[in-house]
Amino acid sequence: MAGKFSIPKSEFQQRWATLQQKMAEHDLDVLIAHGDEADPSMVRYLSDYWPLFETGGVALGRSGDPVLLIGPETLTFAQDRSSCSRIMQLLEYRESAEPEYPGVVLDTFQDVIAAVSGGKEVKRIGVAGLTVMPVTVYEALKKAAGKAKLVRADDLIVEMRTIKSANEIKCMREAFRISELATEYVLNNMKPGMTEQQVVGLAQAALYANGAEYEGHPTYVLSGRNSTHAIGRPSQKVLKPGELIQLNIGALVSGYSSSCGRPVCFGKMPPKMRDLVSFGLEAHYKTAEMMKAGVPAAEVVVKFEEFVEAAGYGKNRLYGPCHAIGLMEVERPWMESSSKYPLAENMTFQVDTFLYVKQYGLRWENGVRVTNSGVEWLSSKFNEIIEL
Numbered sequence: 001m002a003g004k005f006s007i008p009k010s011e012f013q014q015r016w017a018t019l020q021q022k023m024a025e026h027d028l029d030v031l032i033a034h035g036d037e038a039d040p041s042m043v044r045y046l047s048d049y050w051p052l053f054e055t056g057g058v059a060l061g062r063s064g065d066p067v068l069l070i071g072p073e074t075l076t077f078a079q080d081r082s083s084c085s086r087i088m089q090l091l092e093y094r095e096s097a098e099p100e101y102p103g104v105v106l107d108t109f110q111d112v113i114a115a116v117s118g119g120k121e122v123k124r125i126g127v128a129g130l131t132v133m134p135v136t137v138y139e140a141l142k143k144a145a146g147k148a149k150l151v152r153a154d155d156l157i158v159e160m161r162t163i164k165s166a167n168e169i170k171c172m173r174e175a176f177r178i179s180e181l182a183t184e185y186v187l188n189n190m191k192p193g194m195t196e197q198q199v200v201g202l203a204q205a206a207l208y209a210n211g212a213e214y215e216g217h218p219t220y221v222l223s224g225r226n227s228t229h230a231i232g233r234p235s236q237k238v239l240k241p242g243e244l245i246q247l248n249i250g251a252l253v254s255g256y257s258s259s260c261g262r263p264v265c266f267g268k269m270p271p272k273m274r275d276l277v278s279f280g281l282e283a284h285y286k287t288a289e290m291m292k293a294g295v296p297a298a299e300v301v302v303k304f305e306e307f308v309e310a311a312g313y314g315k316n317r318l319y320g321p322c323h324a325i326g327l328m329e330v331e332r333p334w335m336e337s338s339s340k341y342p343l344a345e346n347m348t349f350q351v352d353t354f355l356y357v358k359q360y361g362l363r364w365e366n367g368v369r370v371t372n373s374g375v376e377w378l379s380s381k382f383n384e385i386i387e388l
Contacts, residue, residue, distance in 0.1 A: 005174045006254045007048065007167050012083040015046060015160065016066055022156045023062060029122040030113055031153055032069075032141060033058045034129035041327035042129035042157055043068075044255045049082040053095040055137065057129075058084065061116035069093055069112060072101050088112055092140045109144030126153025158332050164346045168256060168326065169369060172348060175216060175258035176367050176378040178251035182206035183260045183382060186249065190388070192241050192266050196221040196234035203249045216250025216257035217329040220363075227263075228361040230318050230354055241266040244273055244360035250329055257329040259350060260379045261365025264386045276316065276355055277362050277385060283308055284353040284364040284383075287321040291349075293372045297339035305337070316356060322349040325367055343370045348378070 023031055035043030036055045044050050046058040047068050054071030056078075068084040071093035078087050088107040113122055125148050127133065127141070142150055164172070185206035190199045199221040207215060221234045227246040239245060242265065250259035263277050286307055290300045304321040308314055322335035325348050333341060335349065346369060353364040367378030 005171045007171070009083055011165060011167055012046070012048065016060060018160060019046070019060060019156060020062055022159070023060070023126065026126070026151075026153070026156065028124050028126040028151065028153060029062060029120070029148070030116055030124075031060045031126040031128060031156070032112075033060075033157065034127070034133040034137065036132050039129070039132045039328060040255075041161075041331060042154075044327055045157060045161060047082045047084045048255070049078055049084070050255065051093075055093050055134070057093065057137075059088075059112045059116045061118060064116065064118070067112060067115055071095065072099075072104055072106060086115070088115065090140075092137045109141050113144060113148075122148045124149050124151055126151050126156065128153045128157050130154060161326055161331070162324065162333060162347060163344060164326060164348050164369070169346065169348070171254045171256040172258060172326070172367065172369075173378060175212070175251045175253040175256050176260070178207060178210045178212050178253065179216070179249055179258045179260045180379055180381045181210045182212075182249050182251065183247065183262060186247065187264070187382070187386065187388065190239070190264075192239055194239050195236050196223055196226070196239065197236060199239065199247075200234050207249070207251050210251075212251035212253060213255075214252040216252045216259055217248070219250070220246055220248035220261070222246040222361075225359065228356045228358070230356075230361070230363075239266065242270065244269070244277070244362060246361060246363050248363060248365060255327050257325055257327065258367055258379065259325070259329050259365055260382075261352070261363040262382050262386055263362035263364070264388060266388050268387055269385070273360065274385065276313070276357065279311060279313055280353050280355045280362050280364050281383065281385075283311075283313075283321070283355075284351055284366070287351050287353065288366075288368055288375050288377070291322075291343060291351075291368065291370060292374045293343055293345045293370055295343050297333070297335045297341055297343055298337050300343075301335055301337045301339065313355060318354055318356065320353060322351055324348065325350045345370055345372055 033042040040050045043056045057069035060066040067086040200219045223245040224243040245264040248261040368375035
């Protein structure tokens, strides 16, 4: 599905070749990447295929092109969407209702391993996406592997995904552009008396109308006590004046995610609420000021935490200050005090500043691209106190 904002086939081919080099370095004969509808990132990175209902996988040998692994029902869909020309259908990738498909001839993991290994002896099989791989799939793979050892191989693909290509960044810029348009539409049209879910409807309409292929993540419209939810779902709660509303709106473009987080209030914010919101924005900018290529990730975190503590808001902090973004709105690497890596040019992060008290919470969230001199803001509109 090539378009103005997409990853070309040539880039997928380069990914396969790079991964095969890494497989050789780690003595892996075969690699199986797994994904599902909620986290398709490993599979989409290698194939551009995004499974739904069923799960999906990509199998790659030391040489040759990969094989896309799907369930029994999605062949025509996969043929139209995947950058992999070879496709195999396995019962293990069926949907969770576990239909038996009597009379349908399907491939097995033994067939897959033979296909990508060229019939050569297989001693070590890497598995990527293990955190979302069902036990049923893992057990079938383990049985098919026989004496071959299964080795966790997530890091090989994570290393490749960490530095974004020009095409990836192009997709992400577009995703953030759409997210800002959707945020603007919501701010102009949301009203007291609407439910959180009705405001989500406004956001979804604007996302799709402006070119998003999907939401970058479930849209957050969380008000009052619900705004304390660092992870939450909108409800039938009615929006009221004087309450803090947590908006987080993100678009997906060719698999690449975005998110714009803004705290909003109908009417004037009470003084203590405004103070917390204002400090959150100050800490948000402070985080970005510390980021540039070559800076140790842990250093940014430690200085952020010291800044928050010194201002007296340490008890209001849950986490922070950044996580990577790309094919998932939250993906590795996290930026934590235990991080062992330096920032590098074209790494992309969400600067995610979440603070809360018992009654309400707020999140300032914007995407940035790391440069040699600082950061490029991928989203920057409405970074101000928003009182409607």
